[in-house]
Amino acid sequence: MSGVRRAMLEMGLATCCVLCDAPDEAGSNRCRECIATHKGVRERVSELPAQSLVSQWSKELFQMLARPSAYEHDDTHGEWMTAYAQLLHGQSKKPRATTQEDVAAAFEAARQKKRMNTLREMANQSKWKDSEPTEKELQDLSQELPTDIVDKSGIRTVPSKEITQVDRSERPGEDHELTARVQASASNQDTPDDLKDLMVDLKVGEKRAERKQWKDIVDDVGELFD
Numbered sequence: 001m002s003g004v005r006r007a008m009l010e011m012g013l014a015t016c017c018v019l020c021d022a023p024d025e026a027g028s029n030r031c032r033e034c035i036a037t038h039k040g041v042r043e044r045v046s047e048l049p050a051q052s053l054v055s056q057w058s059k060e061l062f063q064m065l066a067r068p069s070a071y072e073h074d075d076t077h078g079e080w081m082t083a084y085a086q087l088l089h090g091q092s093k094k095p096r097a098t099t100q101e102d103v104a105a106a107f108e109a110a111r112q113k114k115r116m117n118t119l120r121e122m123a124n125q126s127k128w129k130d131s132e133p134t135e136k137e138l139q140d141l142s143q144e145l146p147t148d149i150v151d152k153s154g155i156r157t158v159p160s161k162e163i164t165q166v167d168r169s170e171r172p173g174e175d176h177e178l179t180a181r182v183q184a185s186a187s188n189q190d191t192p193d194d195l196k197d198l199m200v201d202l203k204v205g206e207k208r209a210e211r212k213q214w215k216d217i218v219d220d221v222g223e224l225f226d
Contacts, residue, residue, distance in 0.1 A: 007035045011042060012066030012198055018087040021100075046197070063205035066198070070206045073213050083109070180207035 004017040005026065016038070022030045042062070048055035064071050068084035071077060086109060133141070184203035191199050 005031055005035065008038065010195065011038055012062055012202070013038055014088055015065045015068060015084045018084075059201050060205065062198075063202055067202050067206065070209045073209070073216070176207070176211060177204065180204045 004014045008014055008017050016034070020034075022028065025031070045055060045058040045062075048058070050056075064077065064081060065084070068081040068088065071081040072085060074081060181200060181204050184200040184207075185196075187203070188196050188199045
């Protein structure tokens with residue numbers, strides 16, 4: 001297995017190195033050809049229109065390879081991202097090159113890793129998760145409920161009362177993608193120009209992944225109440 005080359009690391013493609021089956025020989029023809037090819041691909045992607053699907057897909061792919069740990073929860077690619085993250089993490093601890101056994105072990109660990117669902121784990125701690133509470137338990141619980149609650153569910157809206165319409169023309173909603181990009185640009189002002197766009201894209205990708213993770217949690221809450 002090949003070691004991580006600095007040029008590939010700077011392009012955010014260290015994952016390719018840890019999966020490469022070439023001998024660990026820095027400066028070899030294969031390394032030079034690989035670096036040149038990936039550099040050319042990145043340049044071609046940067047020339048694509050920002051709004052094109054190919055450009056967006058390519059940048060997301062680069063983000064996933066550069067920061068696989070940020071995509072471990074992904075429903076489709078999570079298992080692979082977990083394995084990639086473990087391989088990259090191992091590079092910082094092991095002076096030797098990654099072996100085929102390391103790759104196999106990383107993927108096996110990713111398959112065995114239990115996906116934690118915090119809300120579901122909390123719900124499973126209920127002593128009534130397998131059986132309903134008894135009549136006595138229900139009575140005891142009902143006695144603990146507050147008695148000063150006023151039921152207003154039957155109150156209707158007065159039809160004759162005029163409801164002022166709210167002007168929402170100046171509130172189109174928050175553009176999460178734009179907000180994340182602005183914040184990432186501000187935090188990377190001191191980053192070298194040749195890496196600034198990459199770091200901004202990586203940060204935006206992380207924010208996108210965090211929003212998806214939060215959406216999954218909200219969906220799980222909905223399932224608990226359904």
